[in-house]
Amino acid sequence: RTMNVIESRAKRCLLVFAILAAIVAAGCANPQPQPESKSENGLVVILPGVEGNRWQLSGSVLGLRDAGIDLEIDIIPWGSPPFHSIPNLTNYPENQKRAERIAARIAEFKKDHPEAPVTLIGYSGGGGLAVMATEVLPDEVKLDRMILVGAAVSPDYDLTNVLSRCDHGLINFYSMADWFILGVGTQIFGTIDRKYSPSAGHVGFLDGDKKLREELGLTQIAWESDWMHSGHYGGHIGWLARAWAREYLAPTIVASRHR
Helix, strand or coil: CHHHHHHHHHHHHHHHHHHHHHHHHCCCCCCCCCCCCEEEEEEEEEECCCCCCHHHHHHHHHHHHHCCCCEEEEECCCCCCCCCHHHHHHCHHHHHHHHHHHHHHHHHHHHHCCCCCEEEEEECHHHHHHHHHHHCCCCCCCECEEEEECCCCCCCCCCHHHHCCECCCEEEEECCCCCHHHHHHHHHHCCCCCCCCCCHHHHCCCCCCHHHHHCCCEEEEECCHHHHHHCCCCCHHHHHCHHHHHHHHHHHHHHHHHC
């Protein structure tokens, strides 16, 4: 009975998070002139969280545009209708099919633009989908870089295959302060890869293999208190702040293009 009460409260909190995320995603900064996107310059594929829809990332996209990112930006909605967060998180067979469709979208772009870099960004549950999609990319297709933002994937996930498909490695943004959704939440409901543990978006990837970091390019960036000025106070909603995307996420995309 106690577990049922905890799950009920967690579900209510996830609903409140979805509502608050919509408010944060709208962004508070004054709109800036937005650069025209150019497919030939490259593609940024963004996968949203377990709500699986575009609306929650509107502030993030505006932040990238504020920073002058002129690549094509494609938010791929991957989940069931709104407020199906738990089924989207827990339906592993369906998520495998979703990952294959995402991989096919990236492969199609690379076929049309073979020299253009592709950056894959996964937010929260979308971080798990990003990992799964990368693993099923065709052998001839590589990402420029993968960026995980508060990802709901297990911290002991074997990243060897994923990193081998990223020319400029993988960046994992995580926050120890994101303890409820990516700590308690994934211990109760599980991660996208169906481990009942805190997520890599909360504690980072725990694999101590130096080869992953030094040779294959795993970079981990923990939340810092300095980020509060950009609207990110350490919790799960902070990853959606427009100013945070402009000041901290955008430079990791630019760096991969000019490395």
